[in-house]
Amino acid sequence: MKYNEYDDKTLKHLQSLELMILKDFIKICEENNLTYYMYAGSLLGTIRHNGFIPWDDDLDVIMFRDDFEKFKKIFISSQSDKYELLSNETEKDYFHLLSKLMLKNTKFEEDWVNQVDFHIGINMDIFVLDDLANGKFKRNYQLKKSFLYNKLLIMSKIKLNDLPFSTKVITHACYHILNLFGIKPSKINKRCLNFLNKYKNPDAEFVFDISANADEYPQIFRRDDFKSIIKVKFEDIEVNVPVNYDHILKSLYGDYMSLPPKEDRYNHITETLDFGPYEL
Structure with missing residues (x-):
């Protein structure tokens, strides 16, 4: 697999800026009084390394939908001069169901950036947990439809090129059809959120992360996995970790305490990395 190889100084500086974002x-x-949890690779790093995975170049947290919506309103009303929030509401053509808290005047852009009118700065990903129906x-219906919304959202804005030929033909055809009929990311996102709201239930046994990669099914967890938090060291601070982090990490990574072989220690494929005013 193709991956970036940073020099140690650049990677450490990038991680230091991401840690600053996390602290803020x-x-x-x-x-x-909002609750967040470390998530995905950042949860793994917290438990296995008490900080960043040594070769990792991003940061992930997750929140329940209600807490995220409150955070979004609070952040937008604050009119921060340091950060901007990239989400479906703040950018109508944004095509992910996760959001990004980004440092202004920086760049951390992947190869699809030339297909969009917005930029990506050095950031922290904010994932969201939604309720799943009990029956x-x-x-199953909710998961399948959510999976479809996720794929349509991405295909409505960008052409996916790093795919097998037959899959690429299908996704490019979907891109042209969606754009022909004027079906933009903002429209798909609105329908998706309305669909998710139908299943809001504080007593739901299961919750899920709808924003899994386009080729993956949404990630499912038991609500009890997040029923309380514990504090764990992450670099020079303590962060929130779900009480049942072991179950979550096993479902995501299997034997998560074992280091992967060197060839699998990869990170994001960035087209542009610009530290802006935070330059080394």
């Missing part, structure tokens, strides 16, 4: 995000959450039939 935590401050907002604590001041407004098996309804739950």
Whole structure:
């Protein structure tokens, strides 16, 4: 697999800026009684390394939908001169169901950036947990439709090129059809959120992360996995970790305490990395 290889100084500087974003995000959450959890590779790094995975170049947190919507309103009303929030509401052509808290005047852009009118700065990903229906039939229907929304959202804005030929032909055809009929990311996102709201239920046994990669099914967890938090060291601070982090990490990575072989220690394929005013 193709991956970036940073020199140690550049990677450490990138991680230091992402840690700064995390600290400022935590401050907002604590001041407004909002709950977040370390997630995905950042949860793995917290447990296995007490910080960043040594070769990792991003940062991930997750929140329940209600807390995220509150965070979004609080952040947007603050009119920050340091950060901007990239989400479906702040950028109508944004095509992910996760959001990004980004440092202004920086760049951390992948190869699809020439297909969009917005930029990506050095950032922290904010994933969202939504309720799943309790009945098996309804739950399967919700997952399949959510999976479809996720794929349509991406295909409505960019042409996916790094795919097998037959898959690329299909996704490019979908891109042209969606654009021919004027079906933009903002329209798909609105329908998706309306669909998710139908299943809001604080007693739901399962919750899920709808924003899994386009070729993957949404990631499912038990609500009890997140019923409380524990504090764990991450670099020079303590962060929130779901009480049942072991179950979550096993479902995501299997034997997560074992290091992967060197050839699998990869990170994002960035087209442009610009530290802007935070230059080394």
